[in-house]
Amino acid sequence: MTGDRYLIVVPHGGTTGSWRERLTTIGRQHCLALTEGRSFLLLAPESALLFGRPGHLDSAVLGPIYARGGRTALTDLPDDDAGAAPGARAASLIQRYWGDYVAIIGDERGPTILRAPFGDLSCYLHRSSDATMLASDVALLESVSVEPAIDWHAVALQLIAPDIRRRRTCLANIEELACGERITLGPSPEYETMWSPWQFLGHEQQCDDRSAATERLRKVLLDTVAAQTSDGMPNLVLLSGGIDSSAVAAALSAAGREAAALTMVTRDAAGDERAFARAVAGHCRFPLAEMVRDPAMVDLTRSEACDLPYPTETSFSQATRAAIRAHTGSSGHRILHGGGGDQIFCSMQSAAPLADLIRAKGFDRRIPALTLDLARLANATAGAVARQALARVISRRSAYRWPSNLECLTPMVCAQESEAVSHAWLSPPAGAGSGSAGHVALTLSALGIVQSPTRSTGAPWKAILLSQPVIETCLSIPPWLWFERGRNRAIARRAIEDLLPHGHVWRPGKGAMASFMIEIFDANRSRLRAMIGDGLLVREGLVDREVCLKVLDARGPIKGNAWARLLQFADVEAWAASW
Template sequence: MRHLRYIAAIGETDAFGLKRSIQERAIGITGLEGAFTAPGVALFAQGGRRAPLAHDAGLVLGRIHRRAGAMPCVAAFSPDETDAVLATRGQSIIDMFWGDFLAFVVADGSVTVIRPPFSDLPCLHLERGGLHVLASDLALLKTCLQTRISPNWDAIALHLMTSGLRQERTCVEGVSELLGGSRLTLTNSAMSIEPCWSPWHAAGKRDRRSSEDLADMLWKVARTSVAAQIEDLDHVAVMLSGGLDSSFLAALVAATGTRMTCVNIGSNDPAGDERHFATAVATALAAPYKEVGRDLAEVDVTKSLAKGQPRPLARSFAQASRIARQSLAASLGAQAILDGGGGDNLFCAMQSVVPVADRLLMEGLGTGALRTAAEIAELTEASLFTVLGRAFRRAWFRPAGYRWPIETTFVTTQATERAGPPCHRWLKAPHGALPGSAGHIGFMIAVENLLESFDGDIAEWSPLIAMPIVECALAIPTWRWFERGNNRAIARRALARHVPEHVAWRRGKGSPDGFVAQVFETNRSVLRDLLLDGALAAEGILDKAAAERVLSGNGPVRSHEHGQLLKVADVEAWVRTL
């Protein structure tokens, strides 16, 4: 949310004086100021940008960009733009603009709140005494409503099972979230929420241009989108691991002309050490390059950086990296820290037969499908016969929809039953959908959690996950992303024009698994106390026997279970912040 906070009270009646109470606390305690008032609306905010609609018809909080041209940041809406917003109940804001914003539109006795997809400006909401209260974070709700916040245990169990699949229900009792790509409408008598954007629209376009033309298009859209996000910054720190996604971002920032310093967080584990790739990229881009190490002592598994957030998304092992990059960026005088987070998902880093299934469904069994099958066979080290057989079955003998993975290793059977099945507004595939597109969209659902912002002196975000870039990537047929035995091929083609080819087309990928294992080994006894005597165990959510088995294991950590158990510990630490 880049240091923007807000709270809004919406409702014509206020029998209990709650609106006045919210105003007094928002201004007197939290330091917010009045940002917009209208019949039935009181909005208070601090920091960030604001773009008013004409005719006093509303206000947009945050950064909002026009889609056309250089995608400039909007300072105010013209009368014609405002008329279009009112005529479409705000739909034109989604169709003609993008960014990290929240729009409040007042017309005809109703209030419409619009949140675009992939925005890092949250919108939590609840109902109190006939008023609807919206806020950027839990701390504001607690302070301005003088209310206690308690965990929603069923939602927490589902969060653990689904790696945080994002739904309207949060992990806090009574608090919901207006999800990205949704519109909330409030009248005196009713509240309704409906979608105003869907990734399926972009995926259905299936751009048929050549791979070279698609690479050109992706680069141009990404460059313009990233330039728009950093247009008012003089110096940024770009986290550069040396992998494809961070290298792609660094090349984009270099192309904008913005001053940048490339920062690599080093690793003593060979599996996570990519410094030779990172230095090659920085040299090619003529950018200053710095390395910084992670300090294991900076990790406190009993602490959650997600305090004040509606879901336990922060990872304890990331604390050391965050402290290191915040400290270095401050010493450099950087105004923002940018990373390539979500690039794997955006650029379709699949290792699956679904791209072959897509091509079979669209073109039949011909040279194109065989070529894609050969690429997938090389990528996954499977035989061509195996890939084709699985692709045939995927294309014609299974529904197109993506099945969200479920992890129940440390969740009790009773908690699993209480939590219910996973669901998400984008998981339902429309008629005629391709399974590969469903998988790509499933990847983008996971990206929603990467956008969660945590407090810090220097703003951090992932510029690749911007609506124009997402729409561009989803429109590329899945099979186009595979070439030379690699996935993410369209992005590689674009990047290879700016950095050494051995970086753009590298197959290996660094991993933080070694550091995660160190965190686990160092904190075994702390984790034992935290988990076995914790709230999750007391609520019957944690399978204590399964946790005990992993915590009591002798010898080095070798399986993925230590990482899964650390996720459970992250949730336990978050619950204790409420």
């Protein structure tokens, strides 16, 4: 989260007088200035971009906003579309700018609120009997007497499909305005989706040339990273040695930004990436700190999502955050990571890209090489990949089937599976390819990485690859171009290849941290037994107590993945206890 806090109050009936004194007091407590608009009141930093008619606040943009192709945040925003309908003004903002903003667009019928596509500034909404309130965080809603309560039905949906973000949060009566969505607050609120990944996947928008796609992605990646780090704040890169975090380091170095790097190491050799992290940090001339992950740094009873309206943060990340605090002390570093890179750079393992190529181009000369690349990636035969691709072409099936997790859940919760795995982005338009549908599904899963907590981190925490221009560029690249040399994410690898040590981007794999999570599980069996066996999820009928205890009481080597499921339940228990 960027730290640009705000609270918008839209009184029902348009009378703002009764709210002024109350919001003035709240503003003093949170160091926010009160501004009155035509039909709304706004608490926000004095640096917020305000624009409208002279002497009359019409609209505002909260949070950093950038012009397309620009490398610094804007300090002024001309209202060229004054007088246009709110929908047209919202569309203009999305087309001409990008960033972590929330925009207020004034209108006679009531204000329209727009959240930027993939913007790291949330917009939580609550309706009371006398006003609609929108805020950057739940704490500001609480300041105007909103009393959060857990919505257990929403929690059940979260347990089935944790990577799908919904308008309905896990706190009752608190909604979230989705990225790229606007709401018009008139007599009857109206939602409208202003941005969808499917806008960039038609054949007219796609760039079916490997060199051109590489140059396009390189430019937008370097521009957006430079823009987001142009404020002079010290940067700390979480450097795993993999492609995505290496891309962040490479882009920072190319922009001339100073940064330090931190790599986290497991005791098990499978999660020790120090050699790769050292190579990248040395090439970029960033000082590198190395920290060993220690289960003693993790307290399962403490939630890393204590300031969010959904349990999306993991307890094992406490070790990383403890290492960050030890390394940076009290200095105000911005924490940068490569989260979401797998998703937007099309890290899939499927025959779907081959099916898309056949459907779009017929018997294209690239089919044999792509078939071999996909087979090598999946450790399968070329014949098996070809058969699966042809089956997809014949069936013309394109919809992506979202994977649900029903493990250890009660029948009551399992019955909600279809609701949990539904999302507008998962309904492809006519003629869409299954590879494109898979890329959109990956992009959807990245939405949960955009928003980061602030109370538990104490510093801005940024998935810097997940900017609107980068995502749009990635979506405009056909699925079949993302595979080369038996690797996925090929265009991203090509885009940064010359900015990193020779051969680094084509390395075959990356270390895993599963061993660290197993260490946490083993060290906390008794605590997990109490948290889950006597916890809220069991009490509310969401989790099968006996199945969970059977996993916890099993002796001998840990098998399967049920241990990871129980750690997830512990994260939800800790989050629920924080409310």
